[in-house]
Structure formats: structure tokens, C-alpha cells
Amino acid sequence: MLSNRPPRCLPVHSEPVPADDRSSAGVHRRRTTDRRRVLRGVFAAALGLVSAPILVASRSAGAEEARFDETYRGRSIVGVRSGGRRFGNGGSGAWHVTVDGRQLHLMRRVDGGWMSMVDHYQSYATPLAAARAAVDELGLVARPGAPGDRSGRREDGRMPSGAREAEREHRHGVHP
Amino acid sequence: MVYIRKDVSTLTTSERRRFVNALLEVKRRGEYDEFVRTHIEYYTADGERGLRVAHMAPSFLPWHRRFLLDLENTLRRVDESVTLPYWDWTRNRTLTAVPWTVDLLGGTGRRSDRQVMSGPFAYRHGRWTIKVGVTDTEYLMRDLGRSRDPLALPTARDLEKALKDPVYDTAPWGSTSAKGFRNKLEGWGRGSGPASWLTHNRVHRWVGGHMVSGASVNDPAFWMHHAFVDLLWSRWQRRHPNARYLPARPLPAGDAQHGRVVARRQKMPPWDVTPEELQDHSRIYRYA
Numbered sequence: 001m002l003s004n005r006p007p008r009c010l011p012v013h014s015e016p017v018p019a020d021d022r023s024s025a026g027v028h029r030r031r032t033t034d035r036r037r038v039l040r041g042v043f044a045a046a047l048g049l050v051s052a053p054i055l056v057a058s059r060s061a062g063a064e065e066a067r068f069d070e071t072y073r074g075r076s077i078v079g080v081r082s083g084g085r086r087f088g089n090g091g092s093g094a095w096h097v098t099v100d101g102r103q104l105h106l107m108r109r110v111d112g113g114w115m116s117m118v119d120h121y122q123s124y125a126t127p128l129a130a131a132r133a134a135v136d137e138l139g140l141v142a143r144p145g146a147p148g149d150r151s152g153r154r155e156d157g158r159m160p161s162g163a164r165e166a167e168r169e170h171r172h173g174v175h176p
Numbered sequence: 177m178v179y180i181r182k183d184v185s186t187l188t189t190s191e192r193r194r195f196v197n198a199l200l201e202v203k204r205r206g207e208y209d210e211f212v213r214t215h216i217e218y219y220t221a222d223g224e225r226g227l228r229v230a231h232m233a234p235s236f237l238p239w240h241r242r243f244l245l246d247l248e249n250t251l252r253r254v255d256e257s258v259t260l261p262y263w264d265w266t267r268n269r270t271l272t273a274v275p276w277t278v279d280l281l282g283g284t285g286r287r288s289d290r291q292v293m294s295g296p297f298a299y300r301h302g303r304w305t306i307k308v309g310v311t312d313t314e315y316l317m318r319d320l321g322r323s324r325d326p327l328a329l330p331t332a333r334d335l336e337k338a339l340k341d342p343v344y345d346t347a348p349w350g351s352t353s354a355k356g357f358r359n360k361l362e363g364w365g366r367g368s369g370p371a372s373w374l375t376h377n378r379v380h381r382w383v384g385g386h387m388v389s390g391a392s393v394n395d396p397a398f399w400m401h402h403a404f405v406d407l408l409w410s411r412w413q414r415r416h417p418n419a420r421y422l423p424a425r426p427l428p429a430g431d432a433q434h435g436r437v438v439a440r441r442q443k444m445p446p447w448d449v450t451p452e453e454l455q456d457h458s459r460i461y462r463y464a
């Protein structure tokens with residue numbers, strides 16, 4: 001059911017900035033620019049111009065399944081790799097992961113590891129391992145999302161008006 | 177006037193009260209949540225594209241130094257007597273030690289939902305509602321010592337391994353730098369599991385709950401932890417007086433990290449400040 005839908009987890013990346021000694025060209029990214037960049041990423045993704053993280057190494061490349069769907073500690077965790085395109089050096093793909101239907105943002109480490117916003121001080125070999133670890137960290141009650149958003153919002157639902165800016169914020173650097 | 181940052185275990189009753197009250201006031205004004213947002217926004221991992229400044233990067237230390245100064249200035253506008261205390265986790269190592277007392281940060285979270293129930297930051301007092309975060313919970317969460325699979329705080333011996341490294345940072349200037357003070361202190365170890373959680377990172381895990389998430393700033397423990405990390409940078413500088421922030425110059429085109437880390441005299445977003453300008457804090461504050 002999820003497979004035909006394009007992922008809402010939009011890869012958003014800043015472009016590499018040229019660095020020259022004193023001027024710090026581009027290093028001057030201000031927050032407003034960041035927001036613009038986020039929006040740019042959204043548009044780019046909508047047009048199918050999805051960028052990917054740069055990976056120097058990707059040990060899990062190729063070995064992973066293109067999706068997973070399991071119940072772990074009573075939580076439904078689902079991951080879908082957006083297919084076909086070559087991502088990064090390793091081609092390990094952009095993943096869209098949810099816990100109980102709520103998006104779990106993942107980031108890449110340069111060694112190919114995956115980290116989630118819920119568990120941000122270590123990384124895991126696969127998106128599935130990162131999702132399980134996030135469930136471990138979430139405990140029995142918490143779910144991914146914005147504080148106070150107790151609705152049963154699912155991926156296919158709209159964001160309730162109560163959803164805070166954080167939702168937008170943590171889309172930053174988020175990744176596949 | 178140069179002010180003093182103290183070991184949190186030495187604060188008097190009134191110093192504790194004033195520190196806590198200043199935090200609650202900054203939170204009430206909505207300013208605190210801006211800090212949470214900034215930290216989420218600038219946490220870019222080293223497998224992602226683009227410039228990264230706050231973590232997995234040489235500027236981890238100066239970035240957080242400036243971040244702490246901003247919060248401290250905000251607190252001092254509320255109460256000029258307040259300075260950021262530091263938590264020396266090599267000495268205050270138990271679940272009942274400072275800063276986990278009811279007059280400071282309160283204790284661990286309860287078992288069912290990790291909600292912090294004691295102290296001024298307990299949700300029921302209505303003065304510390306989480307507004308910016310990555311989970312739907314509005315209460316502060318902790319799991320001190322990682323109760324489900326206990327973990328010890330880093331020791332002075334662990335720190336020594338970082339402090340004795342005479343080089344500030346090394347290629348590839350990120351989470352896989354095997355040498356250099358910066359990553360040994362930041363704590364991205366090799367492999368996976370508890371053995372790979374070192375120093376600064378390990379402390380985030382030990383506190384657990386919000387502290388282990390991208391929204392770690394929601395726990396005021398963040399500031400005391402990072403004040404100690406900041407102190408350790410100063411301690412390292414005293415021990416290696418000729419060592420400086422690296423890279424000294426921007427990495428050349430062709431280097432995989434070109435344009436992705438900040439060199440000594442480059443500006444460090446979101447501020448107009450360079451790592452070099454932040455190397456010496458002795459005219460602003462000192463550690464007691």
C-alpha cells in the first residue's frame with residue numbers, strides 16, 4: 001500500500017559551499033536562508049529532483065531489502081526505499097521510515113550509518129536497526145512528531161493545525 | 177567584568193534558586209524554545225551534504241561555546257548574578273547526586289513514560305512544557321543511567337585519553353576522525369554499541385530521554401553538560417599551549433570535506449564569529 005506513494009520524507013540538503021579563506025562565502029548561511037533552502041528542497045523533491053546524501057562509504061549498500069514492515073515491541077515500523085535511482089556512492093537508497101504511521105526522520109553518517117532524530121547520539125548499520133532503536137528510546141508512550149500532537153495523524157492524513165514549527169525545522173537535513 | 181562559572185555542586189541554595197528561576201523565566205518568555213530550534217537546525221550529520229558546524233565537525237567546541245554564551249547572556253538579562261554552572265560527571269556520578277536534586281534539575285523520569293516528576297521542570301508545575309521537539313510528548317523525559325540496560329558515565333581516565341592528544345582535530349574532520357582532541361571529546365567511537373559511546377556522547381545517553389534526541393536542549397542538563405565540555409577544552413588548551421584550532425585554513429577543492437567544515441578564520445553560522453575568536457574566553461568568563 002505504501003509502495004506506490006512517493007515518500008513524504010523529503011531529502012533536503014544544502015549545497016556544498018565554496019570556502020575561501022576570510023570571506024567565508026556561503027558559510028554565512030542565515031536561518032532565513034535555511035528555511036528557503038528547506039522549501040527549495042520540498043519543491044525539488046516534488047519535481048522528482050531528489051538529491052541524496054554524499055557517502056564516502058556505505059557498508060550496507062545493496063545488501064538491504066527495499067522495504068520492511070514489522071511490529072517491534074508493539075509498534076508498527078515500516079520502511080520503504082524509494083527505488084530505482086542511484087543514491088550516493090553506495091546506492092543504498094533514500095528511505096522513508098515510519099513508527100505507528102508517523103514519520104521518523106533519519107540522517108546519514110559518513111560511514112554509512114543511520115541515525116534518527118529520536119536517538120541522535122549514535123548511528124546504526126541499517127534503517128531498520130535505527131527504527132528499532134528509536135522505538136527502544138521512545139518507550140511505551142511517546143511517538144515521533146511535534147509536542148502536543150496527540151492526534152492519530154498518519155502519513156496519509158493532514159498535519160493538524162496544532163503541529164508546531166518543529167515539524168518544519170526537523171525536516172532540515174533530514175534524510176533519506 | 178569577567179564572571180565565574182562554578183561547579184554546580186558548589187552552588188549555594190540561593191544561587192541554585194536564582195539559576196532555576198532565570199531558566200523558567202526565559203522559558204516563559206518563549207526565548208528558550210529558540211535555542212532548542214537552533215540546535216535541531218544546525219545538527220547536520222557528516223553523511224549529509226553541506227556545511228556542518230555543530231556536531232561531527234571541528235567547530236563542535238566553538239559552536240557550543242558561542243551557543244552557551246547566548247543562553248547565558250539571556251539568563252543574565254533576567255538576573256545578572258546568574259552564570260552557567262557546570263556538571264562534572266567524573267565526580268557527580270550517581271542518580272541522586274547534583275544536578276538531579278529537587279532544587280536543581282529534579283530526578284529521573286518515571287518508568288511508564290520517562291516523565292520527570294520531581295523538581296522545577298516537572299510538567300505538572302506548568303512551567304516547563306516542551307514546545308519544540310521530535311516526539312509528541314509535552315513533558316520532559318529522562319532515564320538516568322539507562323535503567324533498561326545500565327551504563328556508566330565516562331570516567332576521568334576516559335577523559336585523559338582525549339586531553340592528552342596534542343592535536344585539536346584531524347581528517348576527515350567528522351565522526352570518523354580517529355585522532356584529535358575534538359572527536360575524542362565529542363565521542364564518536366568505532367563500531368557500535370556501548371563501547372562506541374564515548375565522553376560527551378555517552379553523557380547524552382546516560383541522561384536519556386530528551387537528552388539523547390535531536391531536541392536535547394529541552395533538558396536544562398544540556399547546558400551544565402556542555403559547560404563542562406567547554407571547561408575541558410580550556411583545560412586541554414592549558415596543557416597544549418601551542419596547539420590551535422584545526423583546520424587552520426579552508427580545505428582545498430578536491431578534499432571530500434571542502435566547503436563542509438569551518439576553518440580557523442571562517443565564520444561559523446548562525447553567527448558572525450570565527451573559531452579563532454572563540455578560542456580564548458578569559459576576558460568573558462572563567463571556570464572555578
Ligand SMILES: [Cu+2]
Pocket residue numbers: 376380402
Ligand atoms: Cu551535546
